[in-house]
Amino acid sequence: MKEFELINRYFKGRGISRRDVNLGxxxxxxxxxxPQNCQLAVTTDTLVEGVHFFEDISPRALGHRALAVNLSDLAAMGAEPTWVSVALTLPTIDSQWIAEFTEGMHEIAEYFNVQIIGGDTTQGPLTITICAKGTVPEGKALRRSGAKVGDWIYVTGPLGDAGLAIEARKQGINIDPTHLEYLNNRFDYPTPRVAAGQVIRGLATSAIDVSDGLLADLTHILEMSQVNAEINVESIPTSEAMKASLDFNKQLPFILSYGDDYELIFTVPDNNKGMLDLKLSQYGVDITCIGQIKSGNGKIELLQNGEMFNFEQQGFEHFTKEQV
Amino acid sequence: MKEFELINRYFKGRGISRRDVNLGxxxxxxxxxxPQNCQLAVTTDTLVEGVHFFEDISPRALGHRALAVNLSDLAAMGAEPTWVSVALTLPTIDSQWIAEFTEGMHEIAEYFNVQIIGGDTTQGPLTITICAKGTVPEGKALRRSGAKVGDWIYVTGPLGDAGLAIEARKQGINIDPTHLEYLNNRFDYPTPRVAAGQVIRGLATSAIDVSDGLLADLTHILEMSQVNAEINVESIPTSEAMKASLDFNKQLPFILSYGDDYELIFTVPDNNKGMLDLKLSQYGVDITCIGQIKSGNGKIELLQNGEMFNFEQQGFEHFTKEQV
Structure with a gap:
């Protein structure tokens, strides 16, 4: 199959057509x-086979995941996702594989009203790079640099599930089949918190998504905002599957440092808490307060039942540790 | 070196700062x-080692080339390049290599007043995907679909040089050292025709850049515009290096179907020819008329000294022929 046929068959004329796309x-x-009075938000993320996913991932999940991790960055800015460019490097043309991959991608694109406006198809080792674009009202984007002393620290959804899914496969951890299915879905089909990102815009002072782990990603907020954080470890939300599978101490590496959950971490001033609870309950978004911003210059203090404890931080850092 | 250090050292705070970048x-x-009353133009191109370039390419040339091929797509729309996202997949961290690669990229970015606004750095087989953005006054972009019967067909610069450079390396074609240096530069450091693209905007009815070869790329215009083309083969501009290295008949595959030159092909109505010559001479851009649009549905007729002749078209088509 030629490149043009491939593009025409699996991308062109598929998916939604947005009115703001003048030429696709x-x-x-x-x-x-x-739109006028909006800024353009732009983000790029690459997934490489053997680094960010393994050969056994379903093509549909991969198509979903590749787009989801990009939309998650837009969510963390409070932006509305609009258009994406898809660069797909494939070792061979496998029509069945491409059909499933693009189906997974079109599904999540349609769900979030995002149009695939272009891309490139090349031959080589399996790699997917997406450049996602979104819009955000001028001056309203959520940055990493706005956290203030006294702000409360929140997360959406439970943490650690994606990491547990991976390690269950790698280490053969014994997990109840129902829980395992849930965990695998959390890794394969992450949900970018797009609605939450837009709801907290105007109420939160900073935000980031959890791609590299709670501690690593929160540290980015703290360093950019020049503050510290106090986190109550037992407050961090975890899933039933996590609770049923591991003792609390064994949960900690997954909850604190594994990443890949694509939940949001954000900070909210005390006087916005009431409005936040109201708006999030209207949209059915679950959030949990896990700590507070303190004065400092980028450090995290972990508390367990009010007592300080140490945990060595290990985020997902390219080129420095074994890759997931 | 960690990902964040790498980004900070080689990308952040380097290069130009555009006033329309609110957050880099x-x-x-x-x-x-x-800007108001402008559309956003978006394009993505991937370069894969072993497919689009070989291990022996200089990192500086690769950095230049990766950005140039993307800017060429913006040029072909008549857009002004503004911002790019760079996704870089590297097998290892080689500081010297990265320094040279980013230098090559920053050089061409600065020349065209383009800011690198973000990206992703991952580990894996060497691959570069750039998503380039530009702006174009509303409704003024040059499309492939606007060519009309009677329009004259033009190209910028000479064709075939990049292909000859590659084949000289692969086949050991005997070429004078001065000419070889020129040819290698044409492949390694292609010049996207950004100024020409903006100058012909409003005068040309269609445009495309020569990435897959004159015949393949002109065919895209013809198919989208539902017209034919008559090309006078002896009018196609070639370099001194090409003329000195090969007989005319051996030049033809390079001129007609090799690609990688990143010149523009465009069509101009007869009554815009005078204004075109005037504007292009003001900007020092060389163009050559190589034929005319005829009625039809996507075919090219080649003429040599007024006589029809056949040439089997072979563009650069991913997945179908030996890759360059």
Missing amino acids: IGDDCALVTV | IGDDCALVTV
Whole structure:
């Protein structure tokens, strides 16, 4: 199959058509219109086989995941996802594989009203790079640098599930089949917190998504905001599957440092707490307060039942540790 | 070296700072402002080692080339390049290599006043995916679909040089050292025709850049515009190096179907020819008329000294022929 046929068959004319796309797939560039009084938010993430996923991942899950991790960055800025470019490097043309991969991608794109406006298809080791674009009202984007002393620290959803799913496969951890199915779904089909990101915009002072682990990602907020954080470890939300599978101490590496959950961490001033609870309950988004911002210059203090304890931080850092 | 250190050292704070970049590298997304009454043009191109370039390419040339091929797509739309995202997959951290690679990229970015606003650095087989963004006045972009019967067909610069450079390396074609240096530069450091693209905007009816070869790329215009083309083969501009190295008949595959030159092909109505010559001479851009649009549905007729002749078209098509 030629490149043009491949693009035409699996991408062109598939998925949603947004009215702000003036020219989609099929020319040298796509043309889109950014609404007045909005900024354009841009993010790029690459997934490499053997590094970010293994050969055994289902193509549908991979298509979903590749887009989800990018939409998660837009969510963390409070942006509305709009358009994506998909660069797909494939070792061979396997029509069944590509059909499932693009189905997974189109499903999540449609769910979030995102249009695939272009891309590139090349031959080589399996790699997917997506550049996702979104819009955000001028000056309203959530940055990492806005956390203030006294702000409360929140997370969406439970943490650690994606990591437990991976380690269960690698180490053969004994997990109840129902829980395992849930955990695998959390890794394969992460849900970017797009609605939560837009709801907390205007109420939160900073936000980031959990891609490298709670401690690593929270540290980015703390360093950019020049503050410290106090985290109550027992407050961090975990799933039934996590609770049923591991003792609390064995849960900690997954909860604190594994990453890949694509939940949001954000900070909220005390006087916005009431409005936050109200708005999030309207949208059915679960959030949990896990600590508070303190004065300092980028450090995290972990408390367990009010007592300080030490935990060696290990985020997902390219080129420095064994890759997931 | 950790990912964050790598990004900070070679990308963050390097290169130009555009006033329309509200937030650059270092958060979940970049934030930029698109001028009012402009559309956003978006394109993505991937270069894979062993497919689009070989191990012996200089890192500086690779950095230049990876950005140039993307800017060429913006040029073909008549867009002004503004911002790029760089996804870099590296097998290992080689500081010297990365320093040279990013230098090559920053050089061309600065020349075209383009800011690198973000990206991703991952471990894996050497691959570079760039998503380039630009702006174009609303409704003024050059598309592939606007060619009309009677329009004149033009190209910028000479064709075939990049292909000859590659085949000289692969086949050991005997070429004078001065010419070889010129040819290698044409492959390693292609010049996207950004100024030409903007100058012909409003005068040309269609445009495309020569990445897959004159015949393959012109065919895209013809198919999208539902017209034919008549090309006078002897009018196609070639370099002194090409003329000195090969007989005319041996030049033809390079001129007609090799690609990688990143010149523009465009069509101009007869009554815009005078204004075109005037504007291009003001900007010092060389163009050559190589034929005319005829009625039809996507075919090219080649003429040599007024006589029809056949040439089997072979563009650079991923997955179908030996890769360059």
